[in-house]
Amino acid sequence: MALVLGIETSCDETAAAVVDDRFHVLSSVVESSIDQHRAFGGVVPELAGRAHVATIGPVLRRALLDAGLDPLAPTIDAIAVTSGPGLIGSLLVGLSAAKAYSLAWGVPFVGVNHLEGHLFAPLLERADLEWPLMTLLVSGGHSLIVLQRAPGEHEVLGETIDDAAGEAYDKVARWLGLGYPGGPEIDRLAREGRANALALPVSMTGNDYDMSFSGLKTAVVRATQKQTDVALADVAASFQAAVTEQLLRKLRGALEHYEVRGVALAGGVAANSALRAGVAQLANEFGVVSHLPTMEMCTDNAAMIGAAGLHRLRTSGPSSLDLSANPNWQLADVS
Amino acid sequence: MNIIAIETATTACGVGLRTADGVELVRVVNDDRRHTESLASAMRALLAEAQLAPRDITHVVVDRGPGLFTGLRVGIATAIGFSEGVGCALVGVTSLELLAHGAYDAGVRGTLVSCVDGRRGEIFVQSFTLDDGVRGLSEPGVGVASDVVGEWVASAIPVTFTGDGVDRYAADFQSVTNARVFVQPVPSLHAALDLGQRREPAATLTPLYLREADAVANFTTRERPS
Ligand SMILES: [Zn+2]
Numbered sequence: 001m002a003l004v005l006g007i008e009t010s011c012d013e014t015a016a017a018v019v020d021d022r023f024h025v026l027s028s029v030v031e032s033s034i035d036q037h038r039a040f041g042g043v044v045p046e047l048a049g050r051a052h053v054a055t056i057g058p059v060l061r062r063a064l065l066d067a068g069l070d071p072l073a074p075t076i077d078a079i080a081v082t083s084g085p086g087l088i089g090s091l092l093v094g095l096s097a098a099k100a101y102s103l104a105w106g107v108p109f110v111g112v113n114h115l116e117g118h119l120f121a122p123l124l125e126r127a128d129l130e131w132p133l134m135t136l137l138v139s140g141g142h143s144l145i146v147l148q149r150a151p152g153e154h155e156v157l158g159e160t161i162d163d164a165a166g167e168a169y170d171k172v173a174r175w176l177g178l179g180y181p182g183g184p185e186i187d188r189l190a191r192e193g194r195a196n197a198l199a200l201p202v203s204m205t206g207n208d209y210d211m212s213f214s215g216l217k218t219a220v221v222r223a224t225q226k227q228t229d230v231a232l233a234d235v236a237a238s239f240q241a242a243v244t245e246q247l248l249r250k251l252r253g254a255l256e257h258y259e260v261r262g263v264a265l266a267g268g269v270a271a272n273s274a275l276r277a278g279v280a281q282l283a284n285e286f287g288v289v290s291h292l293p294t295m296e297m298c299t300d301n302a303a304m305i306g307a308a309g310l311h312r313l314r315t316s317g318p319s320s321l322d323l324s325a326n327p328n329w330q331l332a333d334v335s
Numbered sequence: 336m337n338i339i340a341i342e343t344a345t346t347a348c349g350v351g352l353r354t355a356d357g358v359e360l361v362r363v364v365n366d367d368r369r370h371t372e373s374l375a376s377a378m379r380a381l382l383a384e385a386q387l388a389p390r391d392i393t394h395v396v397v398d399r400g401p402g403l404f405t406g407l408r409v410g411i412a413t414a415i416g417f418s419e420g421v422g423c424a425l426v427g428v429t430s431l432e433l434l435a436h437g438a439y440d441a442g443v444r445g446t447l448v449s450c451v452d453g454r455r456g457e458i459f460v461q462s463f464t465l466d467d468g469v470r471g472l473s474e475p476g477v478g479v480a481s482d483v484v485g486e487w488v489a490s491a492i493p494v495t496f497t498g499d500g501v502d503r504y505a506a507d508f509q510s511v512t513n514a515r516v517f518v519q520p521v522p523s524l525h526a527a528l529d530l531g532q533r534r535e536p537a538a539t540l541t542p543l544y545l546r547e548a549d550a551v552a553n554f555t556t557r558e559r560p561s
Contacts, residue, residue, distance in 0.1 A: 046404070046548040053408050054541055057415040072422040089405055092371045096409045097416035099375035104389045104420025321379060322372045 002077040004313075005063070005101070006306025009094030010086025010114045011141070012037060012048045013299070014055040016063035018076070019306035023123050027066030028296065028303045031055045034181070041180045042170065049089035056097050063302070076107055078318070080309020083111030084329030085141075091325035099321055108318030112308045114300075115142060115331040118266040119154060120307040121297040130261030130289045136251050136279065139267030140166030140181065143247075144331065145209045145254050152311045156332045157254055158209025165243055166269045168213035172220050172239050176232060186236045187272050193237030197230055198223045200242040202249070208257075209250050216242055240274050248278045255286050264291040270298040337387055338394040339378065339417075340527035343410030344402025344430035344451060345499045348373040351524030352381040353532070360384055361524045370409040378417070389421050396426040396531025398433060398522055400543040401459035401475060402451050407542040415540065424536035429543055430522045431461040431475050434498045436530065437523030439465045443495050446472070447517075448487065450500030453477055458500035459545055477545045480504035487511055498522075 001020050008015040017028040033051035037043045064071045081098035084091060095111070102109035118137050122129055133148045143160040163171070166183060173182025178189075200219045203212040220239050224230060255263065263283045269275065276292045283290030297304065316335070342349035342363075348370045349363040360381050364373040382389060397414035400407045418425040434449035444465050451459040458480050462472040480500065484507045487494050497517040501508050508516060 044548065049404070049408055050542075050544070050548055053411055056412055057419055057539070060416075061419065071419065089408065092405060093408050093412045095371060096374065096412035100413040100416025101420045103375055103379055104417050106389065321375045324369075324372050 003075060004078045004080050004306045004310050005076045006302035006304070006309060007060070007079065007081040007094045007098050008114070008117070008300055008302040008305045009052045009056065009090050010082045010084070011090060011300060012043050012051070013301070014052050014059050015300060015302035016060045017302035017306050018063055018067035018069065019124070019303050019310065021310055023307055025124055025303045026068070027063045028301055029059050029063045029066065030301050031059050038180050041174050043087070045087045045089050048087055049093065052090050052093035056093055060097065060101070074105070076105060078107055078309065078313055079109040080112050080306050080312070081109060082114045082117060082305050083319075083323060084113060084326030086114055086327060088325055088327040091327060095323070095325050103321070108313065110309045110312050111319045111323045112305050112312060113329055113331060113334045114305070115144070116152070116154070116334050117304040117308045119146060119148060120151065120311065121266055121293055121304040122264045122291045123151060124303055124307055125293060125297055126291060128289070129264070129291060132258070132260040133262040133264055134251070134254055134258065134260045135264045135266055136247060137266045138165045138247065138269035138275070140164055140170065142267060143211050143213070145250055146331070147254070147258055147260070152315060154331065158207055158211065158250060160211045160213060162212050162214040163217070165211070165213055165247065166267070168217050168243060169269070171217045175217070175221055176235060183269060183272060186240055187274070189233045189236035190240040190274065193231065193233030193235070195237045195241035197234030198227070198238035200238055202242060202246055208253050211246060211250055213243065240272070244272070244274045244278055247275060248282060251279070252282060255282065255288070260288060262289040262291065265293060266298070268299050271295055336394060336532060337392050338396060338528055338531050339381070339392050340524050340531055341374065341395065341397040341410045341414050342433070342522055342524050342527060343370045343374065343406035344398045344400050345406065345521055346403065347521045348377065348406070349521055349524050350374065350377040350381055351528050352385050353528045354385050354387065358385060359525070359528065363521055363524070368403065368406065370406045374409060374413050389417070392421055392423050394424045394426060394531055394536070396428055396527050397540065398430050398527060399427040399540060400430055401453065401477070401545045402430045404542070404544065411540060411542055425540055426531045426534050427537045427540045428527055428530045428534070429475060431459065432469070432471070432530070433522035433526045434519055435463040435465065435469045436526030437519050438495065438497050438517045439469050440523065440526060441517065443517050446492055446494045448483070448494055448496050450483070450496055450498040452500045452503040453546070456480065458483060458504065460500070475543065475545060480507045484508055484511055487514060
């Protein structure tokens with residue numbers, strides 16, 4: 001059985017994992033530098049880069065040990081590493097380590113698109129996924145609706161034209177004086193608030209499946225400046241309802257137009273309770289299988305990179321040792 | 336002892352290899368800041384040229400800075416990955432001492448100031464005395480080029496400047512009449528191999544940044560793109 005070592009360092013998580021060719025996760029280690037970024041209300045690239053260098057060695061060693069392998073002579077057959085998109089100063093730490101291990105062990109390595117990694121996360125959690133699969137991929141940096149005809153065969157139907165959904169959460173949380181990252185805190189508050197307390201516009205975009213969230217943040221600012229007596233929980237609930245409504249409306253449109261057999265959520269915002277409930281309901285309505293990932297598989301991890309890497313190694317072969325990191329690598333350009 | 340040296344503190348990318356039988360190979364790629372692309376391939380090429388397998392390497396020595404932050408991260412992440420992968424010793428050296436030893440090996444004597452380009456108008460500096468060996472006179476530090484130069488003009492002590500910081504701020508350095516320049520754009524890989532051979536391995540190894548990350552944080556905070 002082939003084993004792949006996955007490495008992920010595109011943002012603030014230093015992660016390593018061992019995955020086998022049947023998509024079983026033998027180990028998955030994630031170290032986040034998020035605590036260092038809180039005071040700045042966003043990820044500071046230089047701090048993230050420094051944290052990766054400090055943790056990459058121990059994280060990789062732990063992933064090998066947790067998988068029951070000898071770190072000095074592991075039976076690893078290939079290495080998969082995120083080579084984009086992400087922060088350049090962070091990407092190159094994982095990529096450099098991956099190349100060094102590849103050279104040291106004499107095994108191939110492959111550069112993986114981080115977003116394709118997210119699309120492979122569901123395969124690590126269940127074997128009964130049905131294809132074609134419609135995936136809503138939402139995180140702090142990305143918001144996409146992707147049609148997958150089979151694993152690795154994807155078409156981006158729509159994406160955000162400005163801020164990502166998670167970014168909107170962070171910005172609104174900052175405006176409301178809540179902690180960073182904003183998603184979990186707003187989600188928690190929203191459960192106790194009234195979703196109709198603020199009248200917020202639902203953004204319209206040209207393309208049927210494109211999304212927009214920057215206007216929503218501005219609308220929250222304006223509305224709370226006008227109505228200063230609205231409870232925080234009500235603001236959170238109104239904002240969350242508007243985000244969810246837009247995402248679900250786009251997803252519904254995609255499900256009406258394309259015949260699929262499954263629908264999946266991916267990315268950090270997939271942890272959001274309102275979105276999970278809405279997607280489950282949509283799947284039910286359309287009579288398709290739904291996949292709502294566990295928390296570990298929503299957020300950035302290296303197991304999903306290992307899984308996508310296995311696929312890329314089979315279809316495209318290994319990368320060359322002079323591979324560059326590509327901080328702006330679009331999912332649509334993956335082939 | 337088969338030792339490999341990694342040098343990425345400046346815009347160049349260098350690799351050195353010294354075998355147990357004393358064969359020394361050095362490769363420097365002057366391809367502006369393409370460390371990520373060049374380093375592993377250069378290591379593979381030197382190993383092939385020396386007819387060594389990766390597991391034949393017993394020591395990796397890496398320049399931990401100060402210098403170009405991204406270069407240092409590539410160099411150190413590569414050094415960690417390679418040494419962990421083959422299970423060999425990992426040794427850290429500084430760019431400033433490599434410049435001092437490089438000058439010493441070329442016959443420079445007296446007071447020497449190593450200057451590495453620190454970007455944003457600053458240089459990383461350390462002064463040394465070169466007599467029957469190389470001794471540090473100060474700790475590694477960071478300063479504005481004209482200030483560093485000014486101190487030496489005032490002291491009137493004969494001094495030699497070396498490193499890519501001198502090239503970068505050539506106009507400032509030309510004003511020192513008591514100084515000469517030893518041209519050395521890249522910290523010496525030969526010196527790195529020497530130091531790597533006799534220095535104790537490090538348990539953990541991090542870049543020598545000499546500049547706080549939060550000093551740059553305010554300029555570069557981004558939204559979270561995970
Ligand atoms: Zn992500």
